[in-house]
Amino acid sequence: MFAQKLKLSLGAFAAAGILLVSQASAASASKFTDVPSTKPYANAVYELAERNIIGGYEDGTFKPAASITRGQAAAIIAKLRNFDTRNVKDPKFKDVRQSQWNYGAIAALANAGVINGYGDGRFGPNDSITRAQMASILVKTFGLPPYSYSSSENPFTDTQSLASHQTTINILYKMGITSGTSLTTFSPNAPISRAQAAVLIVKTEKVKESTITLKAADYGWDSFYTYSRYDQVDDVIHSIPSDRSIWKEIQIIPMREGTAALSLIGRTKDPVTGEESHEEYQKFYVHVKQEDGEWKVKLEQSEDITSTEVSLNTGPDKVNKVSLATMEGTMLQEEVKLKPCNYAVTQAVSTCFSIDDPGEYVAIVHYENGKTVRYGVSAAVHESSFNLFIRTAKEQPEVTIDPGGTPNELGKHVLPEGSGKIASVTRDKESNKFTIKGISEGIVHIKFPDSKGAIEELSIDVRKIGSIIDVRATFSDRYH
Known part of the structure; x- marks a missing residue:
């Protein structure tokens, strides 16, 4: 009797570890008793269950509100992304033994830089994984683009002080993958539920599948020099470099139906002289449509000049x-x-x-x-x-400017050579009042070498378009 009880206990323990990543024989994906089709997370749950990424329990339930451990999350992600869990390097977490059922998954994700341990050398495989931790795992696993973080664009007041996860949460928000637990909260430190995890995983997959990656090398360039930037909530697409510094790839993410104009300029470097060139370019219309719930993105090359x-x-x-x-x-x-x-x-x-x-x-x-x-x-x-x-x-062909003070305080003024071709400058006798008439486009800097005050220079900027002349003049001091 004791032996029979022990056998059942060990079997239940093993099942608890693998049910998240293998479909339970007693729980068909189409018959989770606690996941009716009317639930907003039902489609995501059943999609992952049918693919044998997650499973139910032997009593026919899915337990959507139950939390997930960090070790279970590693196993889910490893299976989802086909990580090699056999040929791995030991990450040497104090609390992860090689005999554990999810050791290979934990090691594979650690080797890939997807997950990290705690500062004391532990991984915490049995700790509940938080919503913030899952956000970071998904961003790293799927290689989502590194949006520049702006606190003014972040609607979640409870992520502003997070040191390590606020950027990845913001990425999921900007890409439309998450809307938080309310309009102003993400609940980053709350354990993520099985239903929430399923929804985030499926949404991230779909966004990644619809993302187009443009590679500079495909156009014969070393990197992108510049590109049309889109990252606002109402933009048709988002265009984000895969790396913030080298710009060798740009990811195009569809956000809504419509057409966006995308211009790319390449950077090439002469292998002998090292001289850079930014002359080559590509221009596309990016057409975005949604068909059968999936984004369709089409690039159409163009030489148009638009309004x-x-x-x-x-x-x-x-x-x-x-x-x-x-x-x-x-x-x-x-x-x-x-x-x-x-x-x-x-x-x-x-x-x-x-x-x-x-x-x-x-x-x-x-x-x-x-x-x-x-x-x-x-x-x-x-x-x-x-x-x-x-x-x-x-149209402002002539301006008058006077900083005040006495002529002795300002001292004499010195016109640079050739300034007369750009502007005619006259100074009222025994005064600091200057009258400037523009002649041609250019910049003039008038110095006051004997100035006894703060003023050091009078800058004149003449702009000319056709017959329209615009003269701008400002005094600057030696402290700026």
């Missing part, structure tokens, strides 16, 4: 309308269609509209107070970009 935003720094006064003309004065549009500016930082002081064709234009801003101001607009083609390269210059 581009023009942003005019019009200030706080209310704008009535903006007209657009050629540099020669021919009216093109009596009233252009204004649009919200893409850059929220400038919306309070800027007015924006779009230009389709390259060239030089005059934009006339009509204010409600009757004032009008002219701006020069240059729209140049950059073949490597879908957008025109936009420059603007507010």
